[in-house]
Amino acid sequence: MRIPPIFFVLTVLFFMSGYSYAESLLTRVKDIEQxxxxxxxxxxxTWKKDGIRVFAVQKDARILQWPFQITADTAVCWFHEEEAAQQKEAIVEVYxxxxxxxxxxxxxxQFEQVYLRFETLTGIVVNPDVQPIETYEVAQETEIVLRGEEIRSMGREEYLSAEIPAKMSPSDVSQKEEMVDILADSIDSWEDGDKRIVVALGNVKVKKEDMTIDADSVILWFDATESDISAEEKLPLREIYAEGNVAMRRKDDLxxxxxxxxxxxxxRGILINSKIKTKIQEKRDKTDVASEMKAPSRKEKRFTFEGFPAYVKGEEIRRVGKGKYEITNGKISACGYGHPHYHFKGKKIRLAQRGVHNIVSSTNNSFYLDRYPIAYLPYLSLDVRRKERLLRDWQFGSSSRFGSFIRTDWDLFAATGGNxxxxxDLILNLDYLQERGLGTGLDFEYNREDLFGYIDTYYIKDHGDSDINDVPIENEDRGTILWRHRxxxxxxxxxxxEYSYLSDPRFLREYFRxxxxxxxxxxxxLYLRRIHDTSAETFVVNEQFNGFDTTVDSLRERRYAERLPEISYRIIGEPIADNRLVFTSESAATYFNGSFERIDPEVENESVARMDSVNRISMPFKPGIFNINPFAEGRVTAYTESIDTSDAVDEANGPAAGRFIGSFGFDxxxxxxRNYSYYQDFLKINRLRHIFVPELRYMYSPIVTKDPNEVYQxxxxxxxxxxxxxxxxxxxxxxxxxxxxxxxxxxxFINFNVDYYLFPSKAGIYNDGINGIIIRKDNFVNIDFRSQLTDIVAFVSERNEFNTEKFQFDVLSSGLEFYNLPDWQYFIGHRFIRDISSTIILAAEYTISEKWKVMGGEMYDFKSFELIEDENDNIDRENKSQNLKTYLVLSRYFHDWIGSFTLELDPVRDDSSYRFDITPKGLERKTRRFWF
Incomplete structure (x- = not known):
């Protein structure tokens, strides 16, 4: 049984003082020593003292002996090493x-100080995360070690305290310097006044604390002390001079x-003909709670560059303080080549290391591609640990519909800096289309502890004459604003x-396909909701400021209804009658302020208030091996107005109306x-298990008190x-x-699902689809089949519909998938929709080498159609074969960029194009503006 943390708090307050337990924490678990x-x-x-091996963890300590897990800033462990060699059990003391x-x-x-005594039969496993274990010959008497020793001397089994430990006085802590390890082919030393000088020549390696130096030769100056210490490695280090292939490492920097x-x-110091390489750290959120909240759908996703390097170069780099460097006439780049493909060149560059950030700021900057300057920035500030790039992405090429073009994304925060x-993220879009004009936009994305969202804007002064299908452009000022927030x-x-603005109904289709x-x-x-146990309350206000449907074209008939507002209450699976019955309910009050349609409605839409409540009671039970769930459902709907059907032609402004729909059914x-001992080498079959699940679903709605044609839809x-x-x-x-x-x-190996839909009285099912209300009354069989033939080859045939009344397929799809990642993958498929299309789909991707990859695809419809207008202005369809899309992409992988060349034919949009695309590695493929 899980005991809530408040129980422990009450126990502490009642039995013990403010920092200990009445019962030993570890003794509650049986056989923990195993x-x-x-x-x-x-x-x-680590070091050894009096037969005890001591381990000191300086950061992010983690201790595990199941079921206990302990995390802390720092920790010290005393492992009784010599006793463990003589006895079966070993003691591990932890502070x-x-x-x-x-x-x-x-x-x-949660505490601030914890001391526990563990026992183990399996020894101790030590795993440093960043660098190998540092071994010392003498004990390191740091503050945490001394505090731990003081608590050990109490002889207690455990010590738990929520008080922050007081800082110890300098007299309580050893003032010994950490040792300096020196390895070289030749080492010589002598005293000069109050200094000891050490000269190391040939393959020199110096190590001190978190710093290591590799060089051809090194000179070290130590402060001599009054005590007669013969080993200079234990003296305080004062100065270092190194030359010849010098490499100095500090934490993540080189x-x-x-x-x-x-x-x-x-x-302080100076570096000659130098380069600083700093590693980008993984950005860790303060809490994982926000990650559980999925952000709204987004056309652009955030990216990370953890593990990538950043470089700062200069003829002379001065160290002016802890973590602070100044460079005159230096270079900043993420390219590690000796001659970088791209870089910023600045007259005065400063590098400041602040905690988890490495801030590089520079004045009078020029941005170079190879040896050629292409842009000038008066001021630049970059957090190189986040691997920020001023130019996020860029692309250029030519299109038969747009002409020559260039599209760029600029990271404004990379230039301005700031918390x-x-x-x-703040991204500036700058685009040029030869046939259409200049386009610009701002994309702002934010993510705080309990809120996130994004605002996307785009504007273009369109110089074109018409859009797709030769639809004339009425207003040259075109654009969009979209804000989504949670x-x-x-x-x-x-x-x-969500707020959405569009300049016209065809803008998205033209520029954001x-x-x-x-x-x-x-x-x-505006959507407000609360979910608590089995109930939920929602409040919705939904209005279309644009005055038109925003995502459909003239061939579709979607209806869009405004809700001003809608209030609903739901109960989901609430057990009643001693858990014998389950109650589900949904009730909503809605005020509709009309709707938008792409076709002229036969009945004019009116503003109508509607009350709707649907309630279901089910009684699930399980006799033997069967699962049975019978249910009964009733829906009551009331309208403030209905359609007046008193005349031959339906008219609006009918009386208030209501209706009831009664249904029942079962699942x-x-x-x-069953298992089969069947083996087959070619298909790699090693026995078979057959899982078989028959199902039956039945629903009948015999009672409908008012025809749907008498109410607004x-x-x-x-x-x-x-x-x-x-x-x-x-x-x-x-x-x-x-x-x-x-x-x-x-x-x-095989998934094969079959569902047979029967409509005994020709009363079908009603769905809200993209073409309005879809009513299906023909009996049909839905078939899904997939077979993983081998580890590489799979056959797929899903979402097939066979009409049993006309004895023909309404929908039929099939395809072969070939996956041999990462070298190659192919797909060959066919999709047939009766009286609409019969399309062949081909796609392939092949890795030519470590740096080159090619991919392509083809879609060809053998039953496409186009609209034909005759002399009497009647529109008819004419079937024809048509290529839907052809594309070929050749990609070249550089050290941290990906370059792509794309050829694309799009007869549906009457467009052919080629383009070059440069994208940083680690950046998720974004949805392109324009036709991409």
């Missing part, structure tokens, strides 16, 4: 300090130079907002399986009519084992 004990952290040092969290099977406690001189005490970069509020409430075809409708809406299923609720549906289905799955012996994995 579990492995592990210690890990950012940097670990942790700074934001200590103890987790035990879902429960957690300094390369011909010569380096550094005053260690004053933290806003930690939680937001805010997590107190008491489980969540607010979502991906959003037009695939993303959700543009709308202006039935059963699961069976705003969504699928208004279109509901008498329905009678039975679905007989069978799900089949064949599984086998594939892989090396001992590493086999279960593979779904």
């Amino acid at each position: 579990r492995p004990f592990s210690l890990s952290g950012n940097r670990i040092a 942790c300090e700074g934001k200590v969290t103890i987790l035990e099977e879902g429960n957690y406690e 300094l390369i130079a011909d010569k380096i001189f550094e005053n260690v005490k004053e933290e 806003q970069k930690d939680w937001s 805010h997590q509020l107190p008491y489980d409430w969540r607010l979502e907002m 991906h959003e037009f075809k695939q993303e959700k409708d543009r709308e202006t809406a 039935w299923s059963s699961t069976h399986w 705003y969504d699928s609720v208004d279109a509901l009519d008498s329905s009678h549906v039975a679905v007989i289905g069978v799900k089949n799955k064949l599984q086998t084992k594939r892989g090396e012996p001992g590493l086999e994995k279960t593979v779904d």
